[in-house]
Amino acid sequence: MSTLRNFLIRKRGGSRIDITDALTYLYLAVGTLVMFGPVLWVVLSSFKTQAQLVEFPPRLLPYAQETIVVDGYDEPLPLYRVVVDGEERVLAQIRRVGIEAHMIDPENPPADPARPTDAERIRVNINDREPIERLSLALENYTEPLEKFRFATYLKNSVIVTTVATIITLVINSMAAFALSKYRFAGRDAVFVLIIATLMIPISVILVPVFLVITQLNMNNTLWGVIIPGAATPTGVFLLRQYMLTIPDELLESARIDGASEWRIYWQIVLPLARPALAVLAIFSVMWRWNDFLWPLIVLSRSELFTLQVGLNAFQGELQIQWHYVLAMTVLTLLPITAVFAFLQRFITTGIATTGLKG
DSSP: OHHHHHHHHOOTBTTBOOHHHHHHHHHHHHHHHHHHHHHHHHHHHTTSOHHHHTOSSOOSSOEEEOEEOOTTOSSOEEEEEEEETTEEEEEEEEEEETTEEEEEOTTSOOSSTTSOOTTTOEEEEGGGEEEOEEEOOOTHHHHHHHHHSOHHHHHHHHHHHHHHHHHHHHHHHHHHHHHHHHOOOTTHHHHHHHHHHGGGSOHHHHHHHHHHHHHHTTOTTSHHHHHGGGSSOHHHHHHHHHHHTTSOHHHHHHHHHTTOOHHHHIIIIIHHHTHHHHHHHHHHHHHHHHHOOHHHHHHOOSGGGOOHHHHGGGGBOSSOBOHHHHHHHHHHHHHHHHHHHHHHTHHHHHHHHTTTOOO
């Protein structure tokens, strides 16, 4: 812990703060705010009610107005701070008429709540009152959707699609990368360039052809129709190929001399050595598949097959969108991918930093 502390507070100028120290910490602070600010806003907003989300000016923390139960009134009354005759008092509002608020003293309620006297009723301009608020978390944003929303079904579908698609992606891309990095054959470089060139094709161009193929294979309204089309990715082939180039060819030749088959070399030598790059590709694949919305929306029309991202669309009505539910369910969908990233993040630096270095 002391080592980390010394690293964070050390200065380029020794005992005094250098201009580069100030610029570095400013850069880090701005970068942290830009990267994690939206996530923090989503998490905090998920605990707000629908009315709090449309407040202006917006506030970071969820606040709710305090209320009090007064005898004779069916609903709890909101509390306000009001200055009356130079004295600050806490009053409860019973009604509002235009810009005028009718208020009473909750400690001395009117004898007849339906018809308070002029002495019991205090008229205040709405601009002269200050609401009494407290920090309040709208936990019902998380509990109510789970009762109306098939969260467990959508979560299961997302887990199946993400897990199976990631495994298939790792297998297919690693096989292609192994062939393109360790075998010498005519047209190898041309095949690799062709694969990389597909990165320039917009996804909107291939949606219709891929959908027609899926329809001909009767994969509409199946999870396989969501999984198969994106199984091979040019990014994954490029990343793994560049990493596998760092594996010494002599190691593979020694295995062949010892009688190892090509499959055994691939499975027991190449894949274990390429573990950091595979971990990086696994993180990318999980992020792509877990957050994918457009393709599952096109392929799936039965609600029992929806993934989480498509299921969240159910909160969008014809007249309004239930943003408080959408934000709460979005936070829940972030948790699994955050856990995967936290588990595999130690491989990212190694996997990316050594990609493209010839060993």
